Amino acid sequence: MKKYFFSLFIFSTVVVQAQTLPLEEIMKGDDFIGHQPYNQRWSADGNTLYFE
Numbered sequence: 001m002k003k004y005f006f007s008l009f010i011f012s013t014v015v016v017q018a019q020t021l022p023l024e025e026i027m028k029g030d031d032f033i034g035h036q037p038y039n040q041r042w043s044a045d046g047n048t049l050y051f052e
Contacts (some may be wrong), residue, residue: 037051037052038052039051039052042051
């Protein structure tokens, strides 16, 4: 029962925080979220992802 209430609390906290982000902040692009990685590639064995 404790797990259920804890999960519900975490979920409700995430939902409330997600709704406080204004559209203007989202639309700022790279200035707001940072620059996206580029030149993505996998290692030869396929276990590691490299990027710049």
